[in-house]
Amino acid sequence: MPIPVEAFFIDRTSPVPLQVQLRRQIVEGVTEGRFRPGDRLPSSRRMALYLGVARVTVAQAYAELATTDYLTSLPRSGHRISDRIEGRITTPAPAPDTPRLDWQRHIDGRFARSARTDRVVDWRRFRFPFVYGQADPELVDHIAWRECAVRALGWREFIPLTADLYGEDDPELIDYIARHILPRRGIRARPEEILLTLGAQNGLWLAAEVLLGRGGRCAVEDPCYPGLREILAMTRAEVSALPVDTHGLPPETIPPGVTTVFTTASHQCPTNSTMPLDRRRALLDRASSQGFAVIEDDYEFEMSFAGAPSPALKAMDAAGTVIYVGSFSKSVFPGLRLGYLVADPTFVAEARALRGLVMRHPPGMLQRTLAHFLSLGHYDAQMNRMRRVYAERRIVMAEAIAENGLTPASGGLGGSSFWMALPPGLDSRALSRDLRGEGVLIEPGTPFFATAEDGAGFYRLAYSSIGAGLIPEGIARIRAALRRS
Template sequence: MAIPADTFFLDPDSDRTLQQQIQQCVTEAILSGRFSPGERMPSTRRLAEHLGIARITVTIAYTELVANDYLVSRGRSGYFISENAPLPPAFPENKVEAAGPVDWSRAIGRRFSGYAPLIRPPDWRSYAYPFIYGQADSRLFDHQNWRLCALQALGQKDFEALTSDYYEQDDPRLVEYILRHILPRRGIAARPEEILITMGSQNALWTAAQILLTQRRTAAHENPCYPGLREILAQTRCNTVSIDVDAGGLPPEALPGGIDVVFTTPSHHCPTNATMPLDRRKALLERAVEEGFVIVEDDYEFEIAFAKSPSPALKSLDRSGSVIYTGSFSKSLFPGLRLGYLVAPAPVIVEARALRALVLRHPPGHIQRTAAYFLSLGHYEAQIGRMGRAYRQRRAVMERCLRENGLTLAVRETSGGSSYWMRAPEGVNTTQLAERLRADGVLIEPGRAFFGPGRASDRYYRLAYSSIAADRIPEGIARLARAIEAG
């Protein structure tokens, strides 16, 4: 029986090549049972005419399918579904009896779906003026060298790193680079047994919270703060204390007694970008020693400090072992990489490594090795330099446009970062403002999600310049100003 060409179609919006789409159509049809062994495929000429593509494209796709034993070529007769093609699963249909369904409202022991993360449109790149934070700018990323590093990590020489189960360990090359090059830039000295590779900074924060906190312990965090941290702390069921920040970040004197763990972002407070002064850092460390609490330092964007030299990390000033340090490559490389690191005294890393082994074993070896090559071959430093130059230009344009349009900065003195924390006029709801702006091609981030329950403010919003070209900033800011003025 011949398979009609009408069975096939191409998705014009797909990110796959035409050859890959044809291969996907065939393999999915075989694995779902729609195509059976022995059935004849449409000829390459007939399928090419139906799809409106070159015949050579279909021929190459068929050849790849033959190599993978999904198809077989029979001389002048054409291509057929291979007798050795994978068989569809032969499971009986799973029918749930309506008379006795599981009451999932009672069966679910703990709920995690109440978390309201920052919402960004998945098609944010299609907006003309995307002032959104934390996304990679393809114009600044070194695609070619990352691809070469990925290919190198796929080579025979790195077969062990690609295929092995590391158990609780990490890629030694990546660990060595972080120890010798990344941490010294923050004044931090550490040993291999004091570092753990994580799946980004959020995973590092979650790991630290799981190890340090119980229902009987108390954690302090900044207000406003990263929404994900607030939810992480809530899931530990610990007691929490929210400390309002000012232009200098977290004020140590505002911490009450009885604190067990303090979570802070001293280099660039999230989301205000305020930088904690040196005297405050020392005061916070002194209180940690006197009162015996632990500090978890999230140094998530230290590389982007081009306005002035970055302040020393809390960890670099720590002489008592009170600070657990987290870092990430999400802002300096790209967020989809999901690679970060946790630096802490060896006893903490022992527990963190054991916890990670239970949850995800370890980050993928190929990703770790690719990153290790990209960093060690000098591409990372070049990337940081390229981003710094672009961000410096965009920041200058942004400052001028904000000033010309009369928009108000909530925090004025910052050392860098890739965003501004803004305050709208009295009576302006920035959540509603953001909805109106989307229709005008402008994306901003309302500030409500950063505040704790009962302490939310609708006047604040964040404007990032990491994902928008400098020449688009003036018109985007002008549209924002007009929307605010219109109320």
């Protein structure tokens, strides 16, 4: 039976290439049972004329599907649906009175309740997205990443990548992290002290589960990274939220009896303050004397605009109390979702076993591609480019903030954002809702605090995902919204 040409269409507003759209429609027709073995497709000439595309586009789509056994090509007979496709399994429709399982009886909803609801998934549709943690695609070396992926897919490397590594990690990536990435933070580590993770969030979860999964007491900064609070809500731990000052977490406020302390010493999240060296020593001395572990989330250590960054806590850790959490999400791109833990081998072995229960290991293909990206110098080149661009954007944003009379809440000189304060009586949640109508996205301060109302007077402005040319107008719109308030 011939398949009518009207069964196909092209969406020219879609970012998906035309050839890919056509191939997907043919595959979907086969898998859904609408196109059956032996059905004849329109000729490439007729299909191209109907869809308004080049004939070569249709011919390439047909040829690709023929190589994967979806189509069969016969001389002077065009293309037909192949009879080598596995038969589609059909199931009878359930009776109308079939009872449905009541999932609410099986699910208590604790995970959904703890998830953040303030994030905007379609942030790209806003003209002024002062959104933290998203990347500017123009700063990512797409060509270099693609070349590294192709290299990893070469036959000699592809064979070992097809294997299950069980609980192990790519030795080339581990070696580069140990010899090149960690020394930049003053850290020396052996391979058995390093564990790859699916980003910093996964690293924090592993640490929390290993140390607090059976309960205990821990301390966190207030305000702090909201994702950490979500993680800790799933443990049975008692959480003490310790207010930070202009120098980060005051060690003397850590209560007795805690087993774990979480800190962002280099760039406090979200205030961007940096913990000075004397306070870092005091924190480590307290950890050694009281016997608690320190989880150091060293996010955005690459983004420092005030000279050389201070050494990581882990670099100063003689007693082995620090678990270091690093990530490539901000320096390569967020969608990569690869990071690492550095800790005592005893902890790493336990965390590796837990990781193995959940996911074995991060995808080997991604690990090897990143290893090439690092070792061939693309990472350093991209970081230099990002630092230059972010430094420019930071200057532009600082000037716009000053010119519009907005108030920074802290003076940190690192990271890719500003922590801002509102005039008394205003609520950043209401301001955020008002600004969305103006095409402006900001982050309200409430998710960062243990008590949401404590953050109502704060908000965060990030510049990683907005060009320098748009920053002044975006800041001016914030000022206008504040005046309306």
